[in-house]
Amino acid sequence: MSALLSVAGVSVRFGGVAAVDDVSLEVGADQLLGIIGPNGAGKTTLMRAITGLVRPQAGRVRLAGEDITDWSVDRRVRAGLALGQQIVRPLRSQTLAANVALAAGKRHMASPLAALSHRKRDAEMARARELLAFVGIADAAEAFPGEVPLGYLKYLEVARALALQPRLLLLDEPLAGLNQAEASAMADLIATLASGGRSVLLIEHNLREVVRTCPVLYVQDQGRRLAFGDSDEVMADPRVRSAYLGGEAA
Amino acid sequence: MAYEIIIATTMAIAVLFALSLNVITGFCGQISLGHAAFYGIGAYTGALLTKAGLPLIAALAPAALSAGAIGFVVGLASLRVRHDFLAITTMGVSFLFVGVVRKQDVLGGEIGISGIPAAEFGRPGLLALAVGCAVVFALLALHIRRSWMGFAFESIADDEDTARILGIDVPRFKLWAFVIGTAGAGVAGALYAHNVRYIGPDSFGFVESVTVLAMVIVGGIGSVWGVVLAAAVLSVLPLWFQVIDDYKLLMYGALLFLAMRFMPDGVAGQVARWWAASRRGR
Amino acid sequence: MLFAELVVQGVVQGAIYALIALGLTLVYGLLRILHVAHAALFTLGGYVGVLVTNHTGSLTLALGAAMLGVGVLGMVVYRLAYRPLLERPPFVALIASIGLFIAAEEVYRIVFGSFGLSFVSPPLQQQVDIGGGILLSQARIAVVAMAVGFLALLAWLSGHTRTGVAWRATVTDPKMAESCGIDIEKVRYLNFFIGSALAAAAGVMVALLNNLVEPTMGAVPSYKALAIIVLGGLGSVRGTLLAALALGVIESFGTVYAGHLLDRDALAFAFLIAVLMLRPQGLLRGA
Numbered sequence: 001m002s003a004l005l006s007v008a009g010v011s012v013r014f015g016g017v018a019a020v021d022d023v024s025l026e027v028g029a030d031q032l033l034g035i036i037g038p039n040g041a042g043k044t045t046l047m048r049a050i051t052g053l054v055r056p057q058a059g060r061v062r063l064a065g066e067d068i069t070d071w072s073v074d075r076r077v078r079a080g081l082a083l084g085q086q087i088v089r090p091l092r093s094q095t096l097a098a099n100v101a102l103a104a105g106k107r108h109m110a111s112p113l114a115a116l117s118h119r120k121r122d123a124e125m126a127r128a129r130e131l132l133a134f135v136g137i138a139d140a141a142e143a144f145p146g147e148v149p150l151g152y153l154k155y156l157e158v159a160r161a162l163a164l165q166p167r168l169l170l171l172d173e174p175l176a177g178l179n180q181a182e183a184s185a186m187a188d189l190i191a192t193l194a195s196g197g198r199s200v201l202l203i204e205h206n207l208r209e210v211v212r213t214c215p216v217l218y219v220q221d222q223g224r225r226l227a228f229g230d231s232d233e234v235m236a237d238p239r240v241r242s243a244y245l246g247g248e249a250a
Numbered sequence: 251m252a253y254e255i256i257i258a259t260t261m262a263i264a265v266l267f268a269l270s271l272n273v274i275t276g277f278c279g280q281i282s283l284g285h286a287a288f289y290g291i292g293a294y295t296g297a298l299l300t301k302a303g304l305p306l307i308a309a310l311a312p313a314a315l316s317a318g319a320i321g322f323v324v325g326l327a328s329l330r331v332r333h334d335f336l337a338i339t340t341m342g343v344s345f346l347f348v349g350v351v352r353k354q355d356v357l358g359g360e361i362g363i364s365g366i367p368a369a370e371f372g373r374p375g376l377l378a379l380a381v382g383c384a385v386v387f388a389l390l391a392l393h394i395r396r397s398w399m400g401f402a403f404e405s406i407a408d409d410e411d412t413a414r415i416l417g418i419d420v421p422r423f424k425l426w427a428f429v430i431g432t433a434g435a436g437v438a439g440a441l442y443a444h445n446v447r448y449i450g451p452d453s454f455g456f457v458e459s460v461t462v463l464a465m466v467i468v469g470g471i472g473s474v475w476g477v478v479l480a481a482a483v484l485s486v487l488p489l490w491f492q493v494i495d496d497y498k499l500l501m502y503g504a505l506l507f508l509a510m511r512f513m514p515d516g517v518a519g520q521v522a523r524w525w526a527a528s529r530r531g532r
Numbered sequence: 533m534l535f536a537e538l539v540v541q542g543v544v545q546g547a548i549y550a551l552i553a554l555g556l557t558l559v560y561g562l563l564r565i566l567h568v569a570h571a572a573l574f575t576l577g578g579y580v581g582v583l584v585t586n587h588t589g590s591l592t593l594a595l596g597a598a599m600l601g602v603g604v605l606g607m608v609v610y611r612l613a614y615r616p617l618l619e620r621p622p623f624v625a626l627i628a629s630i631g632l633f634i635a636a637e638e639v640y641r642i643v644f645g646s647f648g649l650s651f652v653s654p655p656l657q658q659q660v661d662i663g664g665g666i667l668l669s670q671a672r673i674a675v676v677a678m679a680v681g682f683l684a685l686l687a688w689l690s691g692h693t694r695t696g697v698a699w700r701a702t703v704t705d706p707k708m709a710e711s712c713g714i715d716i717e718k719v720r721y722l723n724f725f726i727g728s729a730l731a732a733a734a735g736v737m738v739a740l741l742n743n744l745v746e747p748t749m750g751a752v753p754s755y756k757a758l759a760i761i762v763l764g765g766l767g768s769v770r771g772t773l774l775a776a777l778a779l780g781v782i783e784s785f786g787t788v789y790a791g792h793l794l795d796r797d798a799l800a801f802a803f804l805i806a807v808l809m810l811r812p813q814g815l816l817r818g819a
Contacts, residue, residue, distance in 0.1 A: 051415075077417035085415070091408040102405055106417040108398040112426040115398035164417060281623055327805070330812045334566060334622065338762040339808055341755060342801035349798020456755060460630050467627050500638035506631025507613070514617065514624045 003062075004029050004199050005050070005168050010059030012045050019045040020056070021223035027168065027201060032194035034214030034231065035203045038244060042223040043203050044086065047170055050201070051083045052076050063168065078106060082166035084157040086173040086203075090145035096156055097141040100128035103163035131159040135189060150177050154186065162193070169193060170201045175209055187213045207244075211235060219243070255373045256445065257486055262380035263441045264485030268465040268477050269387050270434030275463065276472035277391075277400060278427035279407025280328065283459050284340035287347035288317040288435035289442065290454030294357055296440025297366045297449055306369045306444055307379070313440035314433040321432025325425045332410075344459045351451040362450025369444050380441050384478075387434050391474050394430070403427060407472075468509045470518025480517055537666055538784045544672045546780025547679035551734035552753050553760040553772050554683070555606075555727020561703050561767035562716075562723055564622055565614055568629040570731055571754030572636035573609070577602045577732025578745035579640065582649045591655045591740075598736050599729040606728025607721045633754060641747040648746030656740060671740045678737065682730060683773070695722070703769070752797070759804045765814030775815055779803065 003026035012020040019042040027033050037043050048054045050061055052073040061069045068076050077083075082103075091099050101124040108118045132138045135155040140148045145156070154174055161169055171190065175183040187209040194200040204210045210217070210231075217234040219226040221243040227234045234240055271285045292313035299309040324343055331339050351357050358364075369376040394400045402423050405413040414420050443449050461484070469480030487505075488498050513520050552574055559567045577598040584594035613632060617625045656670035690696035702709040702719040710716050734753075739745045760779055764771030779800055786799040794802060807815065 072419075073414045074417050074419050077415060083415050089409060089412045089415075091405050091412055093404060093408045102401055103416045105398055105401070109402055109416075109418045112399055112402075112419075112423050115402055115423075116394065116426075118398045119393075119396050121398075121401070160416070327809060331808055332812075334560075334564075334766060335762055335808060335812060335814070337566065337623075337626070338758055339805055342759065342805045345755075345797050345801040346794075346805070349794040349801075352795055352798075353793055460627075463623075464627055464630070467623060471623075496642065497638070500635050500642070503631045503634030503636075503638060507628050507635060508631075510624050510628035510631065511613065511616065514620045 003027060004031075004064055005201070006060075006062040006065075007046075007050065008060045008062070010046070010049055010056045010061065012042070012049050012054055012056045018042075018223045020049060020220075022059070023220065023223075023225050024059075025218050025225065025228055027199050029197060029199060030194055031199045031216060032191065032214050033199070033201050034210040034217045035201060035220065036205075036207060036210055036217060037220040037226070039205075040222075041220045043220055044172060045223075046220065047083075047172055047201070047203055051081060051170060074109075077164060077166075078110060080165075080167035082161035082164040082169050084161045084169070084171040084174055086176060088150070088153040088157050090153055090156055090160075092145050095142050095144055096132060096137070096148070096152070097125060097128045099145070099156060100131050100159050100163045101125045103160045104128055104131075106164055128159075128163065131163055132156075134162075135159045136185075151182055154178060158186075158189070167197060168199050168201065170203075172203045173205060174202070175204055175206045183209055252373060255377050257489065259373070259377045259380050259441075259445045261482045261485050262377065262384045263438050263445060264462075264465065265478050265481045266380070266384040266387050266441070267435055267438040267462055268469070268481035269384070269391055269474070270431045270438060271462050272431075272466050272469075272472065272474070272477045273391060273394065273434070274427050274431035275466055276477065277395060277403040277407065278424060279403070280424060280427065281333070281337045281463075282340040282431075283337050283456070283463065284324075284342070284344035284347070285431075285435055285462050286454045286456075286458035287344050288321055288432040289439040289458065289462075290347055290351070290449075290451075291317040291320055292436030292439025293443040293449050293454065294351070294363070294439075295436065297363050297443040298357075300367050300444065301363070301365070306376075306440070310383075310437050310440055313436040315436070317436025317439065318429045318433030321428045321435075322425060324432070325428030328428070329421050329424060341456065341459070344454075344456045348451045348455050351454075358450070360451065362448060362453075363443075364448045366443055366447040366449070368447065376441070376444060380445070383437055383441065387437075388474060388478060390430075395472075395474065399423070399426070464506050468506070468513075468516055470516030470520075473516070473518030476516055476518030476521075534788075536664055538788065539781060540662070540666055540668065542781030542784035543777065544668075544675055544780070545784060546777035547676045548734050548738060549753075549757065549760055549780055550773050550776035551679050551682070551730045551737075553757040553764075553776050554769065555723075555729075555731050556757050557761040557764065557767060557769060557772040558703065558723045558727045560761055561769075562706055562720055563614065563618065563625075565617075565625045566622070566629065566758055567614075568626065568754050568758070569609065569613070569632040569636065570727070571750030571757065572633050573602050573606055573728045574731040574735040574738075574753055575637070575640060575745065575747070575750035576605070577735025578739035578749055579644060579649065579735075580732065581736030581739050582651055582745050585655070586649075586652045591736075595733060595736050598732040602732035602735075603725040603729035606724040606731075609728075610720060610724040633750070637747050637750065644745075644747070646747060648744050648749075650743050650745075651740070654740065654743045669741075671737070675737045675741070678733060682733065686726070699723075703767075756797070756800060759800060763804055763807055763814055765816040768814070768816045771814060771816030778815075 005027040007025050010023050035043050049056045104124040104127045108115050129141055132141050135158050137152050137155045140152050175186055191213040217231040218228045219240050227237050227240050274280050274282055295316045296309045296313040300306055328336055352360055402418050406420055410420055465481040465484050466477050470476030556570050580598035581594045584597045585591050658670050659667040662668050690700040698714045699719055702714055760775045761772050763775035782803055787796050
């Protein structure tokens with residue numbers, strides 16, 4: 001049985017600098033994988049290569065066995081990928097519920113003609129309210145993004161990504177900008193998401209929460225894969241420790 | 251009476267023309283400073299066909315097709331540029347169109363095409379046709395806005411990158427907006443050619459592109475009824491100003507400036523704000 | 533010798549474009565506004581130039597008056613027209629600017645008459661041989677000399693004076709400059725003053741070349757200067773100068789060799805579109 005996501009020998013270079021250097025990793029079904037590494041290790045670039053926001057110069061990315069390396073972002077999303085971004089990007093002209101509903105209506109967006117022939121939004125709006133309730137911000141469903149605090153927008157990113165019914169959910173620093181209590185609550189929520197055929201890739205700086213929630217860790221340093229495996233073993237690895245200490249010191 | 255019919259036809263054509271740009275710029279957020287080129291393509295196509303003996307009613311579809319086809323090509327090119335770069339690229343399209351037409355003898359060159367046959371059903375018939383086309387297009391626009399296509403357009407206008415992350419095929423939707431909008435402009439152009447019965451390259455230049463964009467923005471970008479209202483009023487305003495002929499362009503320019511300076515959301519935005527304020531007041 | 537003549541003609545035209553487009557790119561770099569009404573200030577510069585020269589007989593005085601007066605007016609335009617619209621989507625300021633431009637042209641027509649004004653005795657008309665048998669009027673030489681002179685002066689000021697350094701920092705990165713304690717508002721006024729003064733200088737010189745100022749004199753520069761700053765990469769000063777020069781030369785060759793296919797304006801825009809398709813960010817990326 002092939003992995004849900006397979007990254008094979010991917011390299012991304014900006015100018016002469018290799019942000020991601022010959023990285024390979026695999027994610028199975030129902031798996032929660034934490035991606036960690038010191039600042040500037042190229043974690044976000046790796047995630048952008050997986051979502052299609054940057055094109056790798058070498059290597060292949062496969063989703064459920066299908067080669068998606070040359071696909072556009074939106075095609076990958078329609079095939080089962082979803083992204084929650086580090087810097088929240090809500091649609092400012094839409095309410096929170098409409099933001100989520102738009103994602104929930106993904107199947108209407110496969111072709112403009114299909115989109116033109118569908119008018120009803122009730123089902124998607126209902127689904128949006130459910131998801132907003134699920135992540136705990138149902139009270140702001142009718143508010144606009146400009147009217148709610150950052151914490152809400154962080155949850156909106158998650159709800160919107162879930163509305164896309166992804167097989168693989170990528171979350172880029174969902175805990176950044178939250179206080180400790182909020183971060184813990186968010187991490188608990190994320191831990192429940194990797195189930196029912198859905199896997200989660202979590203990039204996080206908050207080491208404590210990642211180690212607490214993620215059973216498997218991938219560590220990247222200076223664009224290279226440093227370690228990949230059970231989180232206890234990975235955290236016991238002296239190379240990981242020194243990379244982190246070195247990274248923090250620098 | 252004849253004069254009033256011509257004026258009313260002018261208004262209906264302007265409404266159709268402005269609504270067609272509203273799909274591209276209002277709904278989908280793609281600013282265009284070259285929309286008059288497609289109006290011109292429709293006008294030349296329509297005029298050449300009716301001069302060749304086709305009835306006007308049969309010339310409308312080819313006018314829409316030719317404008318929409320070129321609109322597709324320009325849309326394809328426009329996918330490479332964004333925001334202000336897009337505005338200037340479309341402005342370039344406006345000048346290219348006029349530049350090409352000027353040098354083509356088939357299209358009458360500098361002199362243009364005169365003696366365009368009258369509509370076979372007379373002036374009142376042309377008015378009815380123009381109003382009919384405008385109404386149909388307005389209904390289409392309202393449908394688009396309520397459909398998932400409109401939802402996709404809104405998200406693209408708001409933030410293209412986010413729209414992509416939500417699984418929307420942004421380039422394809424943009425192309426549809428361009429084709430629908432430019433085809434509508436083509437029909438408006440064919441009607442215009444038979445309303446004035448003479449066309450030349452200068453009827454479709456940069457000034458006309460700006461004029462139609464002004465209608466959309468003064469009306470309230472994206473609002474169907476606001477744009478209808480603004481197009482109807484702004485298209486006949488210069489005629490009303492005839493009385494003060496010497497100052498008519500000054501008034502027009504000043505009006506555009508003052509409208510943006512004091513009512514930047516357009517008529518529709520302003521009305522929405524008053525409405526909200528009066529409900530809060532109660 | 534046709535080749536060299538066309539190059540020289542192109543350079544003269546390019547120098548005029550550069551003087552006009554520089555102000556536009558400064559405004560864009562700082563405010564993200566496509567300032568169409570800039571061309572109205574260019575026209576006004578021409579009028580002031582002709583009127584003052586005819587009254588005093590001094591072209592130098594006229595040039596100074598045009599640059600100073602129009603420069604100040606540029607600041608007024610910023611204060612009254614653009615500053616209240618900075619928080620709005622960019623097309624709002626664009627349409628406002630177009631409205632302002634149309635209205636200004638009409639004001640010139642009503643005030644100065646629709647037939648335009650000429651110099652009573654046009655200065656700098658003597659032909660000079662600049663080598664290789666190419667004859668050029670003193671006025672044309674003056675245009676190029678002035679463009680080079682002003683740009684050199686600006687470059688020097690921006691590197692050697694406190695205000696100049698702050699100005700350059702702001703044009704390069706407004707947010708960074710603001711956090712370094714530079715008064716952005718002052719820089720904006722300065723930008724409008726310098727940009728408008730340069731446009732006025734260009735207006736005086738164009739009036740001299742054609743021995744005519746008319747209300748619609750700004751129509752062509754209004755959009756062509758926009759094309760130039762886009763070509764140059766929006767907000768990049770070096771890119772703008774490069775694009776201005778390139779466009780001047782391409783137009784002078786194009787009208788000779790491709791004039792039967794496209795007119796001068798369409799040629800410029802065909803070039804613009806071709807470049808943008810290959811380099812969607814312009815020749816040099818905006819810094």
